[in-house]
Amino acid sequence: MSTGKAPSKARQAYKFIEAHRNDYSIQAMCRLLGVARAGYYAWLDHPISDRAQEDTRLLKLIRASFVASHGIYGAPRVFQDLRELGETCSKHRVARLMRENGLRALHGYRTRHIPVAKPSALIPNVLQRQFTASYPNEVWVTDITYIRTWQGWLYLAVVVDLFSRKVVGWAAKHTIRRDLVLDAVTKAIRRRRPRKTLIHSDQGTQYASDAWRRFCKANHLEPSMSRRGNCWDNAVAESFFGSLKKERIKKRIYANREVAIQDISSYIDEFYNPTRRHSHLGGVSPDEFEATHRTRRPRVH
Secondary structure: OOHHHOOHHHHHHHHHHHHOOOOOOHHHHHHHHOOOHHHHHHHHHOOOOHHHHHHHHHHHHHHHHHHHOOOOOOHHHHHHHHHHOOOOOOHHHHHHHHHHOOOOOOOOOOOOOOOEOOOOOOOOOOOOOOOOOOOOOOEEEEEEEEEOEOOOOEEEEEEEEOOOOEEEEEEEEOOOOHHHHHHHHHHHHHHHOOOOEEEEEOOEHHHOOHHHHHHHHHOOEEEEEOOOOOHHHHHHHHHHHHHHHHHHHOOOOEOOHHHHHHHHHHHHHHHHOOOOOEHHHOOEOHHHHHHHOOOOOOOOO
């Protein structure tokens, strides 16, 4: 009998015999339970099936990937991590082991939306829900969200490059005034040196002023703005906020704004940009995508 694939009833019998081997004759118990002594002795040498042993080994790797992702990777991304390590198991096996061991990716976090205002002059919607870009710094999107702390709200503004979904600039402050947005975009400008870059926003008051348009013009940015009620126009920025809140913030309230800013910095600069696998990018991180897709922008004459 192959003990690695012994039927469950036989394994139960072997366990019973092992538990009572000092009380009764092994031969008598085998005969009574309808199993062979050879099978019992073979089971003693390998009581756990080869497949179960392999599951145990794989589970250690799965847990390592899950923990490294701060509990946000589901089976598809964990499977990609294992494939990079040279493992040949199937995605279904990874999903089964995660399910059986309670390793469930975090899901769900509703975001609050910033009040909007009518711009003093119409800024057209140039983006028109075209969420792909052919090269870095072709299109940026920017938005603001709220984060709870016991000191009060913390406001976070981000700038995301549609080419790689990388957060190229961000700023967090206790107020939602215009300098919050300008600080985030200024960081992006210093890092990326844009030329004729489209930057899309919603109708937040911070993006609707003459000062915003002047700032964009002075820094080689072309502003684009969603129309009222078109929430999907800024879906990429909203998607980032959703990932941040379900993967890191997890609905908790930070002790103070400084702690919140430190955690946000850790998420963006140490995890999201360099490490986190992004489904839109074929399962690689924004930094890795940019490193392996060195597409240059056409020269501007």
